[in-house]
Amino acid sequence: MSGILVYALHYEGAFNKNSLGAVSEGARLAGQAGGECAAVVVGGDDLTDELCASLGAYGAAKVYRGKADEGLAQPVVDVMAKVIEDNGYSYALFGGGLLGFEIGAGLTARLNAGVTMEVTEVKAEDGKLVAVRPILQDSAVVDSGYVEEPGIIIGRLNAFEATENGSGGAEVEDVDFEISEFSTRCRMVKRGEQRGADVNIEDADLLVAGGRGLGKAEGFEQLEALAGAMGGAVAATRAVVDAGWYPYAAQIGQTGKTVAPKLYLAAGISGAIQHKVGMQSSENIVAINKDPNAPIFEYSDLGVVGDLNKILPKLTEAVKARKGG
Amino acid sequence: MKICVLVKEVPDAAVEKRIDEGSMRLDRSGEKNLNPFDTHAIEAAMQVKEGGVVDVEEVVAVTMGPDTAVRALHKAVSLGADRSIHLTDDALTGSDCCATGYALARVLEAESPDLVLCGQQSDDGECYTMGAIVADHLKMPSLTQVIKMDVADGTLTCERQAEYGYDTVEVDLPAVISVGDAINEPRYPSLKAIMGAKKKPLDTKSIGDASIEADRVGTGGSRTSVLGINPPPPKAAGEIIEDEDTNETVEKIVSWLDERKLLA
Numbered sequence A: 001m002s003g004i005l006v007y008a009l010h011y012e013g014a015f016n017k018n019s020l021g022a023v024s025e026g027a028r029l030a031g032q033a034g035g036e037c038a039a040v041v042v043g044g045d046d047l048t049d050e051l052c053a054s055l056g057a058y059g060a061a062k063v064y065r066g067k068a069d070e071g072l073a074q075p076v077v078d079v080m081a082k083v084i085e086d087n088g089y090s091y092a093l094f095g096g097g098l099l100g101f102e103i104g105a106g107l108t109a110r111l112n113a114g115v116t117m118e119v120t121e122v123k124a125e126d127g128k129l130v131a132v133r134p135i136l137q138d139s140a141v142v143d144s145g146y147v148e149e150p151g152i153i154i155g156r157l158n159a160f161e162a163t164e165n166g167s168g169g170a171e172v173e174d175v176d177f178e179i180s181e182f183s184t185r186c187r188m189v190k191r192g193e194q195r196g197a198d199v200n201i202e203d204a205d206l207l208v209a210g211g212r213g214l215g216k217a218e219g220f221e222q223l224e225a226l227a228g229a230m231g232g233a234v235a236a237t238r239a240v241v242d243a244g245w246y247p248y249a250a251q252i253g254q255t256g257k258t259v260a261p262k263l264y265l266a267a268g269i270s271g272a273i274q275h276k277v278g279m280q281s282s283e284n285i286v287a288i289n290k291d292p293n294a295p296i297f298e299y300s301d302l303g304v305v306g307d308l309n310k311i312l313p314k315l316t317e318a319v320k321a322r323k324g325g
Numbered sequence B: 001m002k003i004c005v006l007v008k009e010v011p012d013a014a015v016e017k018r019i020d021e022g023s024m025r026l027d028r029s030g031e032k033n034l035n036p037f038d039t040h041a042i043e044a045a046m047q048v049k050e051g052g053v054v055d056v057e058e059v060v061a062v063t064m065g066p067d068t069a070v071r072a073l074h075k076a077v078s079l080g081a082d083r084s085i086h087l088t089d090d091a092l093t094g095s096d097c098c099a100t101g102y103a104l105a106r107v108l109e110a111e112s113p114d115l116v117l118c119g120q121q122s123d124d125g126e127c128y129t130m131g132a133i134v135a136d137h138l139k140m141p142s143l144t145q146v147i148k149m150d151v152a153d154g155t156l157t158c159e160r161q162a163e164y165g166y167d168t169v170e171v172d173l174p175a176v177i178s179v180g181d182a183i184n185e186p187r188y189p190s191l192k193a194i195m196g197a198k199k200k201p202l203d204t205k206s207i208g209d210a211s212i213e214a215d216r217v218g219t220g221g222s223r224t225s226v227l228g229i230n231p232p233p234p235k236a237a238g239e240i241i242e243d244e245d246t247n248e249t250v251e252k253i254v255s256w257l258d259e260r261k262l263l264a
Helices: A017-033 A049-058 A073-087 A098-111 A181-185 A219-230 A238-242 A273-279 A308-324 B036-051 B067-078 B097-111 B130-138 B191-199 B246-259
Strands: A004-007 A037-043 A062-067 A091-094 A114-119 A121-125 A128-135 A140-146 A151-155 A171-174 A186-193 A206-210 A233-236 A263-267 A284-289 A302-305 B002-006 B009-011 B032-034 B058-064 B083-087 B115-119 B142-152 B155-162 B165-172 B175-179 B202-205 B224-230 B239-242
Touching: A004 A017, A004 A073, A004 A098, A017 A037, A017 A049, A017 A091, A017 A121, A017 A128, A017 A151, A037 A049, A037 A073, A049 A062, A049 A171, A062 A073, A073 A098, A073 A181, A073 B130, A091 A098, A098 A114, A098 A151, A098 B097, A098 B130, A098 B142, A098 B155, A114 A128, A114 A140, A114 B097, A114 B224, A128 A151, A181 A186, A186 B155, A206 A219, A219 A233, A219 A263, A219 A308, A238 B155, A284 A308, A284 B246, A302 B246, A308 B246, B002 B036, B002 B097, B002 B130, B009 B067, B032 B036, B032 B067, B036 B058, B036 B067, B036 B115, B036 B142, B036 B175, B058 B067, B058 B097, B067 B083, B067 B191, B067 B202, B083 B097, B097 B130, B115 B130, B130 B142, B130 B175, B142 B165, B155 B175, B165 B175, B239 B246
Parallel strands: A004 A037, A004 A091, A037 A062, A062 A171, A091 A151, A114 A151, A206 A233, A206 A263, A263 A284, A284 A302, A302 B239, B002 B058, B002 B115, B058 B083, B083 B202, B115 B175, B142 B175
Antiparallel strands: A121 A128, A128 A140, A140 B224, A186 B165, B009 B032, B142 B155, B155 B165
């Protein structure tokens, strides 16, 4: 094997946690399968030598730096395709998240390379990598191998842990690449806009989270009452945030926040994978949902099949009574 | 302007999905339906067409799949597509994401669309990648998980949630856009539209018709191989309460929380 190339996403001078996890994972796998782990960063002048070299602490031997617009996938595909072509890396690894999926997919087409996504584990076997991917709502896991190099591995969010096992600064090299004409036809107008009130859900011990099953925005009033009685905070799924029922700052999951409270009470949340990745480390998971087949019941510790509108008000009263007594 | 919408036939949500041990592929027998995520892409196309900002000559539904996939196209047409294209060939069986994206791109290339729309994911494969794969083959700009899309002459203004909040991105046409399910509430087809769907033009293409190289598709052309399928790591099953008497249910929940000192 001739090395693993990892994409590292950054924003406002800091690398994204999942990207750091992917760099650590790349370094671990390179150690087992042979070859080096290198990282690719794409952006503007905020990508200083110092910032890039800091990826060495997570195990990157080398950092390739491409100058292009940030936050868009296609310029990164141009940079990574060039680096792989010139240096012959055997695998491209992504820590998950929206851009990781887009860049990995673009590279698949560009290099006619195999891709495995939502990967939760990567194994090194005989100098090759095997990507392990849960399928069918996590009811089975597939070992996916690659017919030829390069292979593309897109991790599930939080699948790889960031560990500072590297030895100091990485060598930084600027990439001389040609941007594809079509990569210039997406333009970032506004990036990272925060919408809605600021809610701090990451520090809460008890979280009451609501999904589409609440039926309407007003359903959150019941959750606020319950969270208030418990002394916790309210969180929400992407679907209801996108529908405008609750602020973005409270969003759990793939594109939102990752939480691990002592109690996570999910109300009217079916529990798709994108949601699961944001809360599965919670100590206790309670789910209330009217659909007995909702996937969330497969990973909840206590599941209640029933009507939220009947259960929530009574539960709030009972919690108040318990706390008062 | 011409809009192509990529659609897929998937096992119905009510069907328990399983892997066929012989072929190591998803057993797609049983009740099937149009991938629910794709209905948002069709709705987005219809809203562009009906919005009056740009002139849309036609909306074309495109799928790749076995004979039965025709039903997904009929559904797409009943939701408003003007005609449909069915790429079907035994040589395509077993295609992975890479091979499927290549094959679909060949079909789309022949159509020269101004806009390609697709859903955020398929309900069965859950790969989330088809839009971006197809876009690179077509050399078009692309954006996925779009939850708001405004069209003006030659340009789309798209919004989506990314790692650090909401991004607003301008995309020049022609482009490939994968829409998130929050972008709209898909309409229900009228009875008349359902009845009329089979009468709309449907073009069936083999790989030869679409100039697809046989060695780049199917099991042989795929770039990944399934080495094994295993049960998931075991997790202790949780306790389940069916709510019959709500007072009793609530009492059980409170004592469950109490035992774990969560109400202290």
